[in-house]
Amino acid sequence: MESYEPDDRNRLNEQKIAELRGNLRALHDYLREQAGRNVPQEAYSIDGRTFNFEAPLSLSLPVGCYIEIQTDAGVEYLGQVITKDVVEREGAELGVEFDLDQEELFPEGIGLSGVTDRLRVSLLVGSGVVLRKVGADEMTATSDADTFQNASFTRADADVVSRYLAGAGNRAKLPIGQALYVDGDATVRLDAGGFNRHSFLCGQSGSGKTFSLGIVLEQLLLETDLRIIVIDPNSDFVSLDQLRPRDEVNRFRSDALSPAAYEQVAERYADATTALRVFRPQTVATADDDVLRVRFGDLSRPEQATVLRLDPLEDSAEFNTFWHILDELGQQEYSWDEVREAVAHNFTEEARQLGLRIENLGLADWDVWCSPGEQSLIDTVANTDWRCLVVDIGTIGSQAEQMVVVNSVLTHLWRERSRRRPTLVVVDEAHNICPQNPADDLQAISTETAVRIAAEGRKFGLYLLLSTQRPAKIHENVLSQCENLLLMRMNSSSDLSHLANIFSHVPASLLSESSKFGLGETVLGGRFVQNPTFAKFEGRLSVEGGSDIPSTWAKRRE
Numbered sequence: 001m002e003s004y005e006p007d008d009r010n011r012l013n014e015q016k017i018a019e020l021r022g023n024l025r026a027l028h029d030y031l032r033e034q035a036g037r038n039v040p041q042e043a044y045s046i047d048g049r050t051f052n053f054e055a056p057l058s059l060s061l062p063v064g065c066y067i068e069i070q071t072d073a074g075v076e077y078l079g080q081v082i083t084k085d086v087v088e089r090e091g092a093e094l095g096v097e098f099d100l101d102q103e104e105l106f107p108e109g110i111g112l113s114g115v116t117d118r119l120r121v122s123l124l125v126g127s128g129v130v131l132r133k134v135g136a137d138e139m140t141a142t143s144d145a146d147t148f149q150n151a152s153f154t155r156a157d158a159d160v161v162s163r164y165l166a167g168a169g170n171r172a173k174l175p176i177g178q179a180l181y182v183d184g185d186a187t188v189r190l191d192a193g194g195f196n197r198h199s200f201l202c203g204q205s206g207s208g209k210t211f212s213l214g215i216v217l218e219q220l221l222l223e224t225d226l227r228i229i230v231i232d233p234n235s236d237f238v239s240l241d242q243l244r245p246r247d248e249v250n251r252f253r254s255d256a257l258s259p260a261a262y263e264q265v266a267e268r269y270a271d272a273t274t275a276l277r278v279f280r281p282q283t284v285a286t287a288d289d290d291v292l293r294v295r296f297g298d299l300s301r302p303e304q305a306t307v308l309r310l311d312p313l314e315d316s317a318e319f320n321t322f323w324h325i326l327d328e329l330g331q332q333e334y335s336w337d338e339v340r341e342a343v344a345h346n347f348t349e350e351a352r353q354l355g356l357r358i359e360n361l362g363l364a365d366w367d368v369w370c371s372p373g374e375q376s377l378i379d380t381v382a383n384t385d386w387r388c389l390v391v392d393i394g395t396i397g398s399q400a401e402q403m404v405v406v407n408s409v410l411t412h413l414w415r416e417r418s419r420r421r422p423t424l425v426v427v428d429e430a431h432n433i434c435p436q437n438p439a440d441d442l443q444a445i446s447t448e449t450a451v452r453i454a455a456e457g458r459k460f461g462l463y464l465l466l467s468t469q470r471p472a473k474i475h476e477n478v479l480s481q482c483e484n485l486l487l488m489r490m491n492s493s494s495d496l497s498h499l500a501n502i503f504s505h506v507p508a509s510l511l512s513e514s515s516k517f518g519l520g521e522t523v524l525g526g527r528f529v530q531n532p533t534f535a536k537f538e539g540r541l542s543v544e545g546g547s548d549i550p551s552t553w554a555k556r557r558e
């Protein structure tokens, strides 16, 4: 035999070999694709509550979507996909035998009769929860007897998802939008009874939190009797009682309201908002608004001392004089003017110092104080003749005044907790009211009260609904008490892992989907849904208050 050196390239027909290699690759790819298509679309469950599945890569199966599972025995289940992965499996061995004119390819004496290769097949594998056994008339919970194997499945029909989302029971259901990942309309409804737990709404700026919060408030007003107090730091809800025109309502709905349906909603909404009152600072209040003022005596004594920045130890003499002056006033409902007058009429050195302190801090110039005889916001909160109070702190001059208003409301609610009047306390930009690290004494007080309400308020009918962009900035003792979650678009992985630790009843794989959300999209978890649910908020009825700044400045110049 003629000797052959591997680098004797002159003797190899490289062009022919490349051609052969290309053909083999094309054949391999074709067979691999065929094998991928033939991956069975099957699910199995060994406990009747969870399932595993495998499916072809080409099947669109978003995490969170619903599937209908049909077993060989003819039983149907509704499931939800919780995890999904792409894996590669070894497929059949591919053997190719050559019938080639080897002379054209190799030097004399070298031949090749064929090659073998193992196909690798990519497929989807994942897991989920079995939500219900689907019957013709009803959907029932499953048990560990509901095991199955080799069951086929498809993406669930919109009708089946709608039936599931409609839920059961006689508690009010609040329609807030449409389910995501469903081909067709399936309305998502919150179980109103779930608001007897604290709720947390979060998402990054521009994800649609305020718009969505408005929808939740409107539906609570329409469908329940729950009293609501909204602490509104951006004046977003000052028009909560004003219905949009029909074309504006329909712009944000997938099922447009007919003129008759709109009239009906308008009538119901007007009825639901009759006892809605908006409190705004005098500088911006219209004739329809209440003027936002609080009485100095609405604050607890320690809060009053904090407003004066009096430290019981460092300013012990002044502090003590202040305490005695309040004692002498002899009643709780003193106004700021009355306190000032009492200080001015006390001729001790400490009272003189107190007077100077008041002047230097500019406290007398605050617009937020009631004069003697004027109505305080807290007088209204203490009454029973209202349904919803919107407290616009966004247009108050200073942050200290804002905190005084917030503290007077929270302190009153806590002080009067034994009256057990169910009230939802909505706090937008909650990181300013109950931060993990309070920036000053007034914030420390609001945080302390919020922590108390979060821990013990529920049994007195005080429920929180907190909204923020940054979950990690909320005090952990408040956040850890929230059971309901409304998570909108959230890119920060550290915020997501923080949430995953706290809302462990929502699988982390579902939470992390939020980084892909579009405007108004959300994943809901907790008491107000049967199971974590993906939705897009729609159907806002009322006028938005603090509108976004128009970005016309970015328009291309002509």
Ligand SMILES: Nc1ncnc2c1ncn2[C@@H]1O[C@H](COP(=O)(O)OP(=O)(O)OP(=O)(O)O)[C@@H](O)[C@H]1O
Pocket: 203, 204, 205, 206, 207, 208, 209, 210, 211, 212, 252, 469, 519, 520, 521, 536, 537, 538, 544, 548
């Ligand atoms: N589901 C929705 N459908 C249609 N428009 C929406 C939806 N959600 C929000 N928008 C619009 O998107 C804009 C931003 O929404 P929104 O103000 O609610 O976001 P945000 O998360 O509260 O932002 P930020 O934290 O900066 O206040 C608004 O103009 C609002 O009208």
